[in-house]
Amino acid sequence: MLTDSSRAADFPTLKGIHYLNTAAESIPPLCVNEAVAEYMHHKSMGMRGRDFHFPRVEACREIAARHLGLATDEVSFCSCSSEAYNLLASALQLTPKNEVVVTDLDFPAGATPWLTAPESSRPVTRLWKNRNGSLDLTDLAALLNERTALVQVSLVSFYNGHRIPFAPLRDLIRKHAPQAVLAVDVTQALGRIALDCQDADILISSTHKWTLGIHGGGIIGIPKKSAARLTTTAGGWYHISNAFDADRFENPRIKSGALSFSVGMPSFAALYALNASLRYLEQVGMAQIIAHADPLVARVHAGLKELGITALSAAQPDCTSGIVAFTHANTTAINDALLAQNIHVMHQVGRIRIAVHGYNTEEDVDKLLATLRSVLGG
Template sequence: MLTESSRAADFPSLKGIHYLNTAAESIPPLCVNEAVAEYMHHKSLGMRGRDFHFPRVEECREITARHLGLATDEVSFCSCSSEAYNLLANALQLTPKDEVVVTDLDFPAGATPWLTAPEASRPVTRLWKNREGALDLTDLAALLNERTALVQVSLVSFYNGHRIAFAPLRDMIRRLAPRAVIAVDVTQALGRVALDCQEADIMISSTHKWTLGIHGGGVIGIPKKSAARLTTRAGGWYHIANAFDADRFESARIKPGALSFSVGMPSFAALYALNASLRYLEKVGMDKIIAHADPLVARVHAGLQELGITALSAAQPGCSSGIVAFKHENTAAINDALLAQNIHVMHQVGRIRIAVHGYTTAEDIEKLLATLRSALK
């Protein structure tokens, strides 16, 4: 991942392209392909395959917990981050007397469950707006009070790569809104930056971005101190302690905390993949990935500045993020020019987003900047 030879061996599909779109879709290493093939082999054994499936889930739980900085019984899985947020809403059972704070740099999955609740039970949603691409704690303070039941943030914004400073955020919320649950979406951080938000009440992530896994998985981390409060009330079976006991039609005893979010059969293929991808990242070394990729992000910022382009979020030295984004009136033409050179970024109307991971090279970045320079003439 970090050398020319290992990159060629582990990511053969990167040959001939400059891939800068991991914030949308990662390129999995070959070991993930092998893990999915192993799942299919085990699945072909029929019921006997479960002798392999469930131990692999526990292996995945163990490595995921290490990456999150939590204990194994504080981590669980569902099908995607959207499902996790809906299960969080189910656990909280908020009312119109409650208030929820979301940010305008957040992904819809973390913001919409509170907006789509039935009107009779819908909490008040307050929007923490960014200033020039950054979230200012001064603005948050004005939104917090004794009725605040949830503060939802992304550690790294999908939109512009802004990374929130977690410790001062935590301290302010605990002081001004002591009953509030702190929920952190780490989808754009897990597998790319060092997490520092273990004191959040819940961490949620998808599995197909910086972790180098595939679709179909959602990660949930809930520390024991928050488990009782954040136990979902959803129906199902896998999260029910007495699912097949004699009293199963009289009561349902739900496993606490993160374990309650695994309501049905695990997404085995996604967890085989995640187990392999996170172990791959651990073997490479997160510290090495950060040391390699952060200077490339800094080079993107510097290069854009040289071109007279203002990034949507300023560079944050010492505060890792893999995303740089900018707006321009001619982004469609810019994206066409990039694609003509086999440079892959995220293009949405008016916005270009660049993502830098451990398999990104200095050549990728210089090719990007040279093509931008040419396209902007």
């Protein structure tokens, strides 16, 4: 991942391309392919395969907890981040008397459960708007009050890579809305940057981006201090401690906190993959990944500045992320030129998003900037 030889061995599909789109889809290392193949081998054993499936879930829980900085029993899994947020909504049981704060840099999964709730139970949603690509805590303070029941943020924005300074955010919320749940989406952070948000009430992540896993998984972390009030009321069976006991119809008992978010049969294939990918990242070393990738991000910022392009979120020396994005009138032409050079970024009309992970190289960034200079005449 960090050398030419390890990159070639672990990511053979990167040969001949410059892949800068991990914020949308990662390229899994070969060990993930092998883990999914192992799942299929175990699945082909029928019921006997479960002797392997469930221990693998627990192994994945253990490594996921280490990456999140939480205890093993504070971490669980569901099918995706969208499911996790809907389960959070069922746990909170908000009403029109409650208020929710979301940001305009957040992914829709973290905002829509509150916006689409039935009118009779829909909380008041307040929008924390960005200023020139950044979220100003002064603006948040004006939105907080005793009715604030939830503040939902992304540690790193999917849209432009803005990273929220967590400690000042936490302190502000605890001061002005001490009863509010602080929910943090770490999808664009986990596996790429050092997490500093373990003091949030709930952490949520998908599994197919910077963690180098595949689709079908959602990670939930809920510290014990928040477990009682963040226990879902959704139906299911895997999260019921007495699901097959004689009293299950009279008194079903839901497991507390994060464990309540695993309502049904685990998505074993996704968790085999996640177990392998997180262990791969741990073996490479998160500190090494950060030390390798952050200077490449800084090079992208510097190169865009030389071209007269203003990134949607300014470079943050002490608060880095893996994402750089910009807008331009000719993004379709830019993207076509990049693809002609086998450079892969995220393109939406009007916006280009670049994502740099540990498997990226100086050559990837140099090729990107050279192509941009060619297209834009810089």
